[in-house]
Amino acid sequence: AQKVTQAQTEISVVEKEDVTLDCVYETRDTTYYLFWYKQPPSGELVFLIRRNSFDEQNEISGRYSWNFQKSTSSFNFTITASQVVDSAVYFCALSEENSGYALNFGKGTSLLVTP
């Protein structure tokens, strides 16, 4: 069963628009970790954020913000005032201790920001 669902396959926005990437996860563990990664066209995986299951505080980093809600098993990512350089594939991932902390990735959301 898919443990991480990113329902949006592709999103296209115009520069300066706000955009939210959705992530829904499934786990039975009480302790787990959630991640967001960015993969630009060059192919490397760029770490954006980690959230522990016991810390539901939302986080803001510049134009990026994350909303973690355990009640709905969601960890959504918002980019404010998007820029062309934000164009990339974004992955949400879940890490659980009982699988050696290996990451379960969603299928990714491809974001295209046009001028």
Place this chain on the structure above:
Amino acid sequence: NAGVTQTPKFQVLKTGQSMTLQCAQDMNHEYMSWYRQDPGMGLRLIHYSVGAGITDQGEVPNGYNVSRSTTEDFPLRLLSAAPSQTSVYFCATIRSGAENTEAFFGQGTRLTVV
């Protein structure tokens, strides 16, 4: 500090050939894992290890073997390559801890099986 080093970066194999993708880390992390990335599929877990001598299967283990004789190295072996194994492969280590769990990825190996 090299982090996670994958070799080679690119490889072309013929169907039926065998090869080993190398993954080495210098961060002394116990947890390591291999993923493959295919278009539209995200990254899928092949095998993982929780320490030297201990490995386990992930979501898509068929056609791949792993071993973990040292903390530093976690090679991935393709015993008889098939075109379905054409993919980009990523190795990762995990630093575990309540406040600073983080994954570190290699640069990837692009494998083509013809």
